Amino acid sequence: MAYLELEGVAKQFGAQTVVDDFSLAVGKGEFISFLGPSGCGKTTTLQMIAGFLDPTRGAIRLEGKDLTAIHPAKRGLGIVFQSYALFPHMTAAENVAFGLEMRNVPRGERTERVRAALAMVGLAGYEERHPRRMSGGQQQRVALARALVIKPSVLLLDEPLSNLDAKLREEMQIELRQIQRTIGTTTVLVTHDQNEAMSLSDRIVVMSQGRIEQIGTPQETYEKPASAFVSQFLGKTNDFAATIDRTSAPARLIAGSWSAPAPAGRSGPVTISIRPERIDFGDAGLSAKIVTRIFQGNHWLFQCDSECGPATVIRQNDGRSQPVEGEAIHLTWRPEDMGVRGVA
Amino acid sequence: MSASAEERNARTPWALTAPALMLFVGVLLIPLAMTVMLSFHDWGQYKGIEPVFILKNWHEIVTDPYYAEMFGRTFRIAILTTLLTAVLGAPEAYILNRMGGRWKSVFLLVILGPLLISVVARTLGWALLFGGNNGLVNKLLMSAGLIRAPIPFMFTETGMVIALAHVMMPFMVLSVWAALQRLDPQIENAAMSLGAGPVTIIRRIIMPQIMPGVLSGAIIVFSLSASAFATPAIIGGRRLKVAATLAYDEFLNTLDWPLGAAVATLLLAALVLIVVGSNALIERRYAEVFR
Numbered sequence: 001m002a003y004l005e006l007e008g009v010a011k012q013f014g015a016q017t018v019v020d021d022f023s024l025a026v027g028k029g030e031f032i033s034f035l036g037p038s039g040c041g042k043t044t045t046l047q048m049i050a051g052f053l054d055p056t057r058g059a060i061r062l063e064g065k066d067l068t069a070i071h072p073a074k075r076g077l078g079i080v081f082q083s084y085a086l087f088p089h090m091t092a093a094e095n096v097a098f099g100l101e102m103r104n105v106p107r108g109e110r111t112e113r114v115r116a117a118l119a120m121v122g123l124a125g126y127e128e129r130h131p132r133r134m135s136g137g138q139q140q141r142v143a144l145a146r147a148l149v150i151k152p153s154v155l156l157l158d159e160p161l162s163n164l165d166a167k168l169r170e171e172m173q174i175e176l177r178q179i180q181r182t183i184g185t186t187t188v189l190v191t192h193d194q195n196e197a198m199s200l201s202d203r204i205v206v207m208s209q210g211r212i213e214q215i216g217t218p219q220e221t222y223e224k225p226a227s228a229f230v231s232q233f234l235g236k237t238n239d240f241a242a243t244i245d246r247t248s249a250p251a252r253l254i255a256g257s258w259s260a261p262a263p264a265g266r267s268g269p270v271t272i273s274i275r276p277e278r279i280d281f282g283d284a285g286l287s288a289k290i291v292t293r294i295f296q297g298n299h300w301l302f303q304c305d306s307e308c309g310p311a312t313v314i315r316q317n318d319g320r321s322q323p324v325e326g327e328a329i330h331l332t333w334r335p336e337d338m339g340v341r342g343v344a
Numbered sequence: 345m346s347a348s349a350e351e352r353n354a355r356t357p358w359a360l361t362a363p364a365l366m367l368f369v370g371v372l373l374i375p376l377a378m379t380v381m382l383s384f385h386d387w388g389q390y391k392g393i394e395p396v397f398i399l400k401n402w403h404e405i406v407t408d409p410y411y412a413e414m415f416g417r418t419f420r421i422a423i424l425t426t427l428l429t430a431v432l433g434a435p436e437a438y439i440l441n442r443m444g445g446r447w448k449s450v451f452l453l454v455i456l457g458p459l460l461i462s463v464v465a466r467t468l469g470w471a472l473l474f475g476g477n478n479g480l481v482n483k484l485l486m487s488a489g490l491i492r493a494p495i496p497f498m499f500t501e502t503g504m505v506i507a508l509a510h511v512m513m514p515f516m517v518l519s520v521w522a523a524l525q526r527l528d529p530q531i532e533n534a535a536m537s538l539g540a541g542p543v544t545i546i547r548r549i550i551m552p553q554i555m556p557g558v559l560s561g562a563i564i565v566f567s568l569s570a571s572a573f574a575t576p577a578i579i580g581g582r583r584l585k586v587a588a589t590l591a592y593d594e595f596l597n598t599l600d601w602p603l604g605a606a607v608a609t610l611l612l613a614a615l616v617l618i619v620v621g622s623n624a625l626i627e628r629r630y631a632e633v634f635r
């Protein structure tokens with residue numbers, strides 16, 4: 001049975017529908033990410049789970065119980081805010097202890113749990129520091145410790161890493177994942193960074209304009225995007241116009257001078273999408289010319305001008321010689337690496 | 345770079361601030377110094393001011409209990425006014441801060457209102473409302489049978505405190521409001537998610553963070569109330585003098601300028617001491633919140 005369940009949740013501000021028909025079942029211990037561009041309703045959805053906003057329609061359940069009937073202070077969820085929202089007049093230890101105090105945890109146990117929580121996020125020895133005297137990364141850890149120390153049933157994270165620089169963000173991602181694995185807290189992360197969503201989550205909910213575009217594992221959403229939006233949003237992709245010709249036997253899918261046996265189902269004009277790293281240079285296939293070639297250490301990035309429009313190709317730097325700029329080449333790929341969609 | 349150019353560079357800041365500095369020295373420091381000097385001069389009914397150096401005025405102020413009473417009243421009124429504005433102004437600012445766009449501007453205008461009206465007109469308004477048997481409020485309360493005799497307002501310290509608190513309120517509200525603006529907008533949600541109820545949130549999370557705002561507002565209100573002139577003059581009149589009206593009377597009625605100067609200097613010195621002292625205390629106490 002689902003642990004945390006959202007069913008047909010919608011939120012309207014006045015006439016504007018910000019979240020619509022949002023249904024999701026989160027398993028116990030699962031790490032879920034809400035991924036989508038700015039303004040697509042991620043925070044709004046998270047705040048409805050937290051209870052700071054009431055859904056206009058739909059139900060939110062935790063272990064089968066209606067969560068919307070419970071006051072936010074009584075939901076027992078751990079929340080890390082984008083701005084951290086630490087209490088600036090309290091030390092790190094006092095910040096972390098606050099939730100325990102509210103739960104009337106006896107002093108001795110409190111001190112012990114605060115110490116353990118701060119140690120877990122790598123802040124042992126920082127107990128007496130005030131938040132304003134800490135770096136962004138350290139504040140972020142205090143916020144995480146403060147949310148985790150109350151042993152929340154669900155941990156909600158609203159872009160917790162977006163204020164950190166790239167290197168620190170990567171470190172914190174690894175740490176966050178490790179901590180979550182160790183204590184097994186069900187976690188919902190809001191982010192607009194696809195790499196973050198991919199590297200952290202068990203499943204990703206891709207959102208656009210208040211609606212769910214796709215729910216799936218990072219691999220599924222990356223390799224089998226359910227819509228043009230998902231394929232565009234999750235990393236670079238090449239979309240080519242193609243046609244499925246069922247008049248010939250056997251039926252074929254044709255994109256320029258590249259063709260393959262047609263998949264079952266559709267016919268007529270379609271859009272195919274192929275990830276840049278799945279395209280190879282071959283003797284036959286889509287004819288193209290290399291426009292630019294960029295060396296990026298472990299791989300080469302090619303911008304090509306093909307029969308079907310611009311194409312991006314990524315090749316591993318495996319030591320073999322690569323085509324140069326201006327060279328005429330052919331692009332090929334395995335039919336199973338390509339996604340086929342109807343024309344939108 | 346040549347030596348003269350360097351010299352010129354070093355002088356530039358002085359040259360640029362010279363006009364403002366001259367104004368500052370000319371209209372503030374010199375008159376102040378002259379007032380302090382004046383307080384050591386002698387004065388007689390018939391001989392007028394004598395530019396000598398004596399401690400007569402200071403001796404009189406220190407020994408005569410009349411002056412102790414004046415200063416005691418001044419600071420009592422200032423303290424009560426400060427407390428009243430803090431107790432009413434801090435919640436007012438908090439509520440104002442939570443209001444939606446249009447209502448917020450309407451009520452901000454209401455709060456700033458007293459500052460836009462001449463102190464004389466405003467205080468006279470208070471007098472019309474509460475003054476004597478003919479005061480509107482007293483009449484209403486009496487006709488409603490709530491009170492038998494009119495509540496005294498004119499020539500009372502209570503009246504002065506109320507009228508002063510009214511005009512000082514904007515300073516407190518704005519000061520607390522500025523502190524509220526610096527709060528993290530999610531801070532109340534954060535506390536709530538940790539299990540805190542509304543009272544706990546205000547007491548443990550909001551109050552400590554806006555305390556510096558309350559205290560700096562209190563310093564402004566206190567120093568302005570202690571040196572206020574118009575409100576005490578109209579409500580207290582001759583019967584209930586405070587330091588500022590006392591100095592005024594010495595200058596313009598008794599014509600004993602040196603004694604008036606001594607009163608004014610003492611008021612100034614006391615205020616500077618109190619303000620600087622409490623400011624230092626506040627900054628040390630709230631170093632973390634101020635950053």
Ligand SMILES: Nc1ncnc2c1ncn2[C@@H]1O[C@H](COP(=O)(O)OP(=O)(O)OP(=O)(O)O)[C@@H](O)[C@H]1O
Nearest residue numbers: 013016018036037038039040041042043044045192
């Ligand atoms: N209180 C509100 N009143 C009216 N509209 C709102 C309110 N809060 C959010 N919105 C609107 O709802 C939409 C979704 O907002 P939300 O904060 O959920 O986006 P988000 O996906 O979290 O974006 P971001 O990545 O920028 O944080 C936005 O268009 C926003 O303008």
Ligand SMILES: [Mg+2]
Nearest residue numbers: 042043044158
């Ligand atoms: Mg957001």
